[in-house]
Amino acid sequence: MSHTIEQFLSDPELLLNAVGEGVYGFDAQGNAVFVNPTAEHMTGRLAQELLGKNIHQYHHHSHENGDEYPVEQCEIYNTMRDGVKRRVTNEVFWRKDGSFFPVEYTSTPVYKEGELIGAVAVFRDVSQQKLTDFNLREALKKVNELSEKLQEENTYLQDEINKSRTGSGLEGISPLFKGLLDQIKIVSQTDSTVLILGENGTGKEVVARNLHQLSHRCNSPLVKVNCSAFSANLLESELFGHEKGAFTGANERRKGRFELADKGTLFLDEIGELSAEAQTKLLRVLQEREFERVGGTKTIKVDIRVIAATNRNLLSMVEQGLFRMDLYYRLNVFPIEVPALRDRIDDIPLLCNSILHKLNQKLNKNITGINNRSLIKLSHYDWPGNIRELQNILEREVILSNTKILNIKQSFNHHPKNSISTKSTLAEVEKNYIIEVLTACQWRIGGNAWRCENSRHA
Secondary structure, eight states: OOOOHHHHHHOHHHHHHHSSSEEEEEETTSOEEEEOHHHHHHHSOOHHHHBTSOTHHHHSSBOTTSOBOOGGGOHHHHHHHHOOOEEEEEEEEEOTTSOEEEEEEEEEEEEETTEEEEEEEEEEEOHHHHHHHHHHHHHHHHHHHHHHHHHHHHHHHHHHHHOOSTTTTOOOOSHHHHHHHHHHHHHHTSOOOEEEEOOTTSOHHHHHHHHHHTSTTTTSOEEEEEGGGSOHHHHHHHHHEEOTTSSTTOOSOEEOHHHHTTTSEEEEETGGGOOHHHHHHHHHHHHHSEEEOBTOOOEEEOOOEEEEEESSOHHHHHHTTSSOHHHHHHHTTEEEEOOOGGGOGGGHHHHHHHHHHHHHHHHTOOOOEEOHHHHHHHHTSOOTTHHHHHHHHHHHHHHHOOSSEEOOOOOOOOOOTTOSOTTOOHHHHHHHHHHHHHHHTTTOOSHHHHHHHHHHTO
16 A cells, blocks of 8 residues: 555654654653554564563663663663763664674654653664774784784885995905905995805805995895795796695795895895706796786786896806806806905904904993904914804903903814815814814803813913
């Protein structure tokens, strides 16, 4: 049966039954006198169950956490008592099946001839709104976490770029060192690939960092990859990135180091440790400057400058079939040899002062210098561990020192310079050095007994 506009206006109940919000009408005693179909649908309770009853006990008896909600605190019933209109946004109504839903409602007083005769409560289910708000908060939380992560990564990259030369080994007055600086200055102004050669501990990474700092790419990232730290498969993902689901554990898409280094510099440390498979994949990227992520099909182009470093003889590896010849020549555009410390003994005093300055900050010490006796002792040592070994020895001595002028107490077993066998591995050299130091200290590594015994070898 159709209704005219006049019929709707003359019968307000028709309008209340048609609205999309739940509507309850109450008399002055707080008993329900009207329940519309939307309210029935939302709460699961039919009008005949509620009419003539105080319905607080059905829908409003408890808070969301289960705490009792006394009727005298109910805003709907307060409106019936004081005639004040109220709007509530943070409560729940309970359904007949025992579940609840969040609501927003208004309670409006009803007057007749100036007398308060009841109230009307209009409410709506805001579950979807609450869910949307929750999802937005979670999304914002995720964005903030990612933002913090990106900030941390950016801070890390900036730290890598801006690390000071102090204590790094790039200080010196020797002809070999000055020649190294000249090479760095010349090639840093180009985008040519640089291959840094030298023993462990000579400061190859510091050379790479300074090449980047002096280049026109200095405001873009310097991204480092230690080629010996990953298996062939992991290295591919590390270099080129992967798509979500590319392999077990790939729960999200990830950019590789090549993408992170776009417009900047990629530093491939320990390049001589690459597997044959990884060498092949790297060669293609160096030639084409493009690649696909693991599990992806989209070709990604990058603009990068490549710097590689190794302590191995790559040409000898090429002759033995352990390193691709074409990759070797692709990398060896501009080789830089970083001299061993034993070949730049004249730089030791300057290096010591620089390292001590750094150690004072790190260890909260106030060492102002190093005595001549100690400098002579250091200059007569052949330094198999190069600058890294010098840094470690000075740090140990600074920790034990109680004076402002450092006196090196450790004794050294001296060998003719350049007498280290080229057949010895790094592990063997380190092992022999550790045994020599322990023997000199009679295998005591701390305490008064160590200091007393070690001083005899000074």
